[in-house]
Amino acid sequence: TGSIRIDRVTKKYGEATAVDALSLTIEPGEFISLLGPSGCGKTTTLRMIAGFEQPDAGDISISGRSVLGLPPYRRDVNTVFQAYALFPHMSVAENVAYGLQQRRTPKAEVRERVSEALELVQMRRFADRKPTQLSGGQQQRVALARALVNRPSVLLLDEPLGALDRQLREEMQLELKLLQARLGITFVFVTHDQGEALSMSDRIAIMRDGRIEQLADADTIYARP
Ligand code: ADP
Numbered sequence: 001t002g003s004i005r006i007d008r009v010t011k012k013y014g015e016a017t018a019v020d021a022l023s024l025t026i027e028p029g030e031f032i033s034l035l036g037p038s039g040c041g042k043t044t045t046l047r048m049i050a051g052f053e054q055p056d057a058g059d060i061s062i063s064g065r066s067v068l069g070l071p072p073y074r075r076d077v078n079t080v081f082q083a084y085a086l087f088p089h090m091s092v093a094e095n096v097a098y099g100l101q102q103r104r105t106p107k108a109e110v111r112e113r114v115s116e117a118l119e120l121v122q123m124r125r126f127a128d129r130k131p132t133q134l135s136g137g138q139q140q141r142v143a144l145a146r147a148l149v150n151r152p153s154v155l156l157l158d159e160p161l162g163a164l165d166r167q168l169r170e171e172m173q174l175e176l177k178l179l180q181a182r183l184g185i186t187f188v189f190v191t192h193d194q195g196e197a198l199s200m201s202d203r204i205a206i207m208r209d210g211r212i213e214q215l216a217d218a219d220t221i222y223a224r225p
């Protein structure tokens, strides 16, 4: 579980091709970044893996089965966005619990999983706060807990640190990397920041005009001619 296979996937918006016959195989437990300038198709690729967009052509498999036609919640993936979109009227715990409660998870299990997820991001002691009482970095941790609470095999992250200042961003990079290693789940990380991609990833896919221009290990990618 946790593998992703993208097979000649194309997505167009009107005349414009956002993703162009893109193929990519991601290994279970890998930390891979999609890196490239604004408009090169990173977010569209991520949204198709997540199930928020449907490809016009091609196939996407997660953990060995095609997910085309499956809604996001049945794909064994979860997503963290730059704008954390927490519910402002709910506590931290309620925000994290929300998705489990929608699926009628037993109360005791919700409590245990919410605890576990908040522990992972070191936010347990903030369980009863409202999002407005938290800093931007703390809110992003809650968003991360909310994405991890149903123990997905794949976590998709779309510029999750983009709203944070530089120092916090560097702290969170390290933490995310440690968290990924500890959980052993697959991370697909979208960024336009080369340094960020280099510091966190096992592999980097450099995108341009809806295609992958270069794909290599993070420690060799810029050493090539
Ligand atoms: P990136 O994440 O690399 O910045 P995107 O995947 O967001 O790139 O966008 C790729 C291309 O698709 C861009 O040209 C963008 O304008 C276009 N695009 C993305 N989403 C939409 C949409 N919902 N409607 C129309 N065009 C879109």
Ligand code: ADP
Pocket: 091, 093, 094, 097, 107, 110, 111, 112, 114, 115, 124, 127, 128
């Ligand atoms: P409610 O009043 O609807 O129970 P809570 O904010 O107390 O709202 O809790 C929402 C969910 O999160 C509940 O399922 C609860 O079990 C869980 N929860 C609340 N506080 C904690 C906490 N400190 N640690 C772990 N889980 C919690």
